[in-house]
Amino acid sequence: MKLLLSIIMTTFISTTIFCQDTMLCMGSYWTEDEANLMMKKFESEWNDVASWEKRAKRIKQGIIAGMQLDKMPDISGDFNEIITKNQVMDGYTVENIALESFPGFYITGNLYRPIGNKEKHAAILSPHGHLENKRLTIDVQKRCAVLARMGAIVFAYDMVGYGESNQVKHKIPIALLLQTWNSKRVLDYLISLPNVDPERIGMTGGSGGGTQTFILTAIDDRIKASAPVVQVSAHFFGGCVCESGMPIHKSKNHQTNNVEIAALSAPNPLMLVSNGNDWTRNTPRIEYPYLQKVYALYNAEHKAENVHLPLEKHDYGFSKRSAMYNFFSHHLKLNSRNVPYSDGYKEDFVFIFPAEELKVFNEINPKPNNLLQGDEAVMQFLDISLKE
Ligand SMILES: [Zn+2]
Secondary structure (H helix, E strand, O other): OHHHHHHHHHHHHHHHHHHHHHOOOOOOOOOHHHHHHHHHHHHOOOOOHHHHHHHHHHHHHHHHHHOOHHHOOOOOOOOOOEEEEEEEOOOEEEEEEEEEEEOOEEEEEEEEEEOOOOOOEEEEEEOOOOOOOHHHOHHHHHHHHHHHHOOEEEEEEOOOOOOOOOOOOOOOOOHHHHHHHHHHHHHHHHHHOOOEEEEEEEEEEEOHHHHHHHHHHHHOOOOOEEEEEOOOOOOOOOOOHHHHOOOOOEOOOOEOOHHHHHHOOOOOOEEEEEEOOOOOOOOOOOHHHHHHHHHHHOOOHHHEEEEEEOOOOOOOOHHHHHHHHHHHHHHOOOOHHHOOEOOOEOOOOOOOOOHHHHOOOOOOOOOOOOOOOOHHHHHHHHOOOOOO
């Protein structure tokens, strides 16, 4: 017992010193009690649109500076997309696709498109959380195919260091930057497509995909509707280097948390999906009321939703997907009637591909030969150092 206490105290003290030294706010940086008080403190710092927007601007600048987004190469276009397969399914198609994120560094993914409609389409970015080959799993295939059949062009892409994105390790110190940059490039690409309506762009992901969703939405107003799932929390800052490994939450000029980062989407439509078993368990009492106060400044309370599922756990399962289908169907003007419905959406029209069939690269379709390979090569190319 004494040993356990000692380990806990040592961990607590070293974590505290670490955070103070580096400005990083990682994992459960605050207790739930502390987070509740901090939300009250944050709220005391604004009382109208002007004072909120002043705070919002400071937070946005803190995020961008904290992840060193301004150090990325100044490129536009030049996606050099590689499409190695296109399969026609029941009401949608699936392409295996890679984009060049910056010279020598590739985003690997699948592009799901609706069939049989020549009008402009909504587009939805679909990042994912921490599971090897998550992009290729059944639940990601289902949610992308359903949204495509409803009329959206959906891009599912690998987390850095997961699936086919194996040029660097996931724990590379700049993972947060690389993932945000990849998302921005996917957004650039979708908007460049001639049949995408830039006024109807959405983004959704669960867990670490939720983090990617609220971070890009906060700093890029081209995302018009956003659904981060099981991740926005007042006390939990994300446990991985790709979520909190760069000082986006705290600097000499700002201190914030993921609730305020999500609130930067105001007054665009936002839906938090939360559950009773992880760091989102307090959402109806702590996180969502704060968002409602921000949205009220714009008379947009109806555009910030919370679907709380107290009997569920940390996943992006059927009930969570169903809430998201309704949210995007409404806000991005999708046609939900294209998907069978009887006591709930019927996803069984979705053909579940074996993982190998959704991969961009294989023996027949080798990777390009200009790849930057390894953490060091990428860090050197970008000329980014984490030391002050
Ligand atoms: Zn991560």
